[in-house]
Amino acid sequence: AQTVTQSQPEMSVQEAETVTLSCTYDTSESDYYLFWYKQPPSRQMILVIRQEAYKQQNATENRFSVNFQKAAKSFSLKISDSQLGDAAMYFCAYRSEGGVLVVSNFGNEKLTFGTGTRLTIIP
């Protein structure tokens, strides 16, 4: 079974500075997807960034980028130029690769989440 670990329950960063949230995972699979989700206070969880395991290039989305180390099973999120709106719970998640021939493999449907990191932005 896959596991996802976020070792930082809380982080804080000064506005406009850079912060890195860590995530490690454990899997025996070679093909999978990794996600960072953001859950602002009292608001809906939304996708921040996604990384395909078969891609060596790190994903980037504006101020958000990842450092994907497949061999180390590490998937950290870097937020540059932190803004007050970045304050939220951040969840790292893992999902197996799937295929249309696999009709009942429950393991491929699971999006395994870490426990989250609460990020506070200091004005």
Added chain:
Amino acid sequence: ETGVTQTPRHLVMGMTNKKSLKCEQHLGHNAMYWYKQSAKKPLELMFVYNFKEQTENNSVPSRFSPECPNSSHLFLHLHTLQPEDSALYLCASSQERWGRHEQYFGPGTRLTVT
């Protein structure tokens, strides 16, 4: 807004009550999910539906009963709950249930069992 709505947003119920949570997605997705989010615990997947068919029940107690009448609507029927069932219940949907497809989450229903 993510295109996934949930009602009610807050619910307080006694252990002998029966209530239902509703989820609706306007995204044309084929897969829908129920999650339980408790403080300091990972998000727990409860049920998965794909094309209205339940494809996973993650060892959820029978006091939680899901229903998916069509690809756009998902219900979670609750009865004789326990205080430890108090949590945020999140609904999500995705285009397909495989791999790279991201899940879109609803705002959740904050459930308190007294």
